[in-house]
Amino acid sequence: MLSVFSVVIPKKKWGQNFLRNRAAAEKIVAAIEPRPGEMIVEIGPGEGVLTEKLMTLGAEVMAIEIDPDLAETLRHRFGDIVLNADALATPLPARPFRAVGNLPYNVGTPIVRRVIADPNFRRAVFMLQKEVADRLVARPGDEQYGFLTLYRQLFASARILMTLEPGSFHPRPKVRSAVVVLDADRKPYASDEIIDLISAAFRMRRKKLVNNLTNFGSREEILEVLTRAGIDPNARAEELPLDAFVRIADHLRRLA
Ligand code: SAM
Secondary structure, eight states, X not given: OOOHHHHOOOOXXXXXXXXXXXXXXXXXXXXXXXXXXXXXXXXXXXXXXXXXHHTTSSSOEEEEEOOHHHHHHHHHHHGGGEEESOTTTSOOOSSOEEXXXXXXXXXXXXXXXXXXXXXXXXXXXXXXXXXXXXXXXXXXXXXXXSHHHHHHHHHEEXXXXXXXXXXXXXXXXXXXXXXXXXXXXXXXXXXXXHHHHHHXXXXXXXXXXXXXXXXXXXXXXXXXXXXXXXXXXTOOGGGOOXXXXXXXXXXXXXXX
């Protein structure tokens, strides 16, 4: 008899690199630790290697799979918990949830951004390209430190659970992967205003901060804002921690 693995032809456009490392699957699912009343949202269940383990945790599961062929096969195994939908557009639960997934590489970053900014998000255990995981956990001055690091800090803490080589997947991806655990830690000042500021600050990475912020005021005004915020006028965004951007946002608001 054919196994479920042998009949699935992976589709590149949906980033289908299926996990074939059982120990890693166990470790990912063990890291979710759902609390009573929390839902589990699985993103991109694929062949169901994580789904079958999630079903044993005792929490309500919702699995969102974009590929109609995979979704149909999964529905035969797991029932109505499987939605054939795009995880970037499907409403997230209206009650506390934990998210999990071996994310498709092409949409990994927007999925992380969407999930952690949701008010009902509690924890996510996500497999990502190692390079994206490094950006999530980077520190000021690191090469990977940037917009995604600071965006993540607005909503969550982050740690790397493990890294995986391409041989853990079928077909083998070109890059290494890492599993990141993100725990909700929403800052009271998280807002579109500060996200816009951080985004502008990193627009031209090698430029001085003042030169990236000229949409917010004249050069003189921005230099004044930086001085009042206690920031070196020659600083680059990549050297500054989140609280420096919070102070800049405060002083920019006073300009308006
Ligand atoms: N979880 C499975 C595993 O570990 O073997 C599959 C992982 S595979 C890297 C990514 C899965 O996400 C694929 O099944 C793919 O079809 C699905 N996918 C891709 N884009 C998606 C999207 N926007 N929304 C939901 N699922 C998506």
